Amino acid sequence: MRTILPGAVLLALLFTLLLGPAPARAQGERELVFGMSAAFTGANGELGIEYYRGLMAYLDYYNERVGEGGWTIRVEPANDGYNPGPSFQNTVNFIVRDNVFALAAYVGTPTATHVLPLLQKFADRHIYMLFPFTGAQPLRGEPFGKYVFNLRASYFDETRVLVDHLLAVGRGRIGVFYQSDAYGRTGWDGVRRALAVHGLHIVSEAAYHRGASFGQDFSVEARHLMDAGADVIIVVGTYASQAAFIRDARNAGCDLPIAGLSFTDSDKMLDLLKAESERTGRDYTTDLIQSQVVPSYEETGLPGVRLYREIMGNYEGGIMPSGGEEYSPRRYSFVSFEGFLNGMLLGEMVRRMGDAPSRERIPEVMESIHDFDLGIGVDAHFGPNRHQGLDAVYLTTVRDGRFRPVDSWERWRR
Structure with a gap:
């Protein structure tokens, strides 16, 4: 597929290429620097911050224990506001x-997929993501x-598990409300494919533009999906847009189960819905289902969860402004736990490189990671034809004010 670059971005790229490669970035002794582009401001800024905080909580822990002769890890974050151009x-x-x-x-499908041609362009420099x-397919x-290594399960994995249980x-009779971009279309396609296996199709759909806030009115879209006779709605959105849709659907009289994917940041979405419930006196938190790609951070029987809670519970770093407002980080969240696990894997890759880390060795080292124990009950496994370490999907619903594992699907039986 041919990629056409925006004029201003193309000029900037050509200018930097004419300058030639920069000398290695000034780094500390035996330090490796990684570049992270994510949304740290805007409608989805808190998602980027939570992911960064979880990542850095583990990496700070890792760096303190590297010891003499090891290589420390530094992450350089850059804000993209969840927009492909930046x-x-x-x-x-x-x-x-x-x-x-x-x-x-990197955080987000529209942003991560937009830079994939650069990995191909700079293949001679051995640039990997x-x-x-x-969980988008273009990265898989x-x-x-071949230029990307993923830890988490894909959106196709998540939608398949959701559809099969429903x-x-x-x-x-599944309706889909999705973000009109690469992320939303991937989730929509995952639902479509999962239904097609059973000879079924999506009964109705509606879309919205990326960047929608909680103040957006989605009552028209909610009524459209209800009028089509859907008996469940799957949302492929972000925390603000999904929370707004749930609010407007419930206000329109929709009592159907509403499901979402891991990228939503279910903890932040639930914060918005609980605040709206308190404001209006109406409960917006019932019959919600969320797929996750990491176990619950309350499953303290898992050693990885215990380590995460021990480190994250007292972590004060990784705070960035979100949308110009003061940000109060959550002590624990599904998003920061995923960032934490990715930090563990990044540290393991660097550790396995020993005294000779190099970009060229990234595929060799990553593909050598078989059955790596993250302490979550399933091991990460990579190989020459496997650049996704985990396939596990966890289904959760709101119970006692938090998203917890679904204990029974009978409540939603038709």
Whole structure:
């Protein structure tokens, strides 16, 4: 697929290429620098911050224990506001100006997929993207998948598990409300594919533009999906847009189960819905289902969860402004836990490189990671034809004011 770059971005890229490669970024002794582009401001800024905080909580812990002769890890964050253009420019800067060791922990499908052609363009420099916060297919297939290593399950994995469970309780008339971009279309396609296996199709759909806030009115879209006779709605959105849709659907009389994907940031979405419930006296938190790609951070029987809670519970770093407002970080969240696990994997990759870390060795080292224990009950496994470490999907619903594992699907049986 041919990619056409925006004029201003193309000029910036050509200018930096004419300058030639920058000298290695000034780094501390035995330090590797990774470039991270994510939303730290705007409607989805808190998602980027939570992911960054979880990542850095583990990496700070890791760096303190490297010891003499080891290599420490530094992450350079750059704000893209969840917009493809700034993400592209950040990536050009990381590669050409900053000469980072690799790209790591990018957040979002529209932003991460937009920079994939750069990985191909700079293949001679061995630029790889490590552990992005997205389950999109372009990062997992040809022609770009060989430049990307993912830890999390894909959106196709999440939608398949959701659809299979919904069909098992007789809910086969599925409507989809999705973000009108690469993220939303990937989730929509995942639902479509999962239904097609059973000879079914999406009964109705509605879309919205990326960047919608909680103040957006989605009552028209909610009524459209209800009028089509859907018996469940799957939302492929972000925390603000999904919370707004749930509010407006419930206000319109919709009592159907409403499901969402891991990228939503279910903890932040639930915060918005609980605040709206308190304001209006109406409960917006019932019959919600969320797929997750990490276990619940309350499953303290898992050693990885215990380590996360021990480190994250007292972590004060990784705070950035969100939308110009004061940001109060959550002590624990699904998003920061995923960032934490990605930090563990990044540290393991660097550790395995020993005394000779190099970009060229990234595929060799990553593909050598078989059955790596993250302490979550399932091991990460990579290989020459496997650049996604985990396939596990966890289904949660609101119970006692938090998203917890679904204990029974019978409540939603038709």
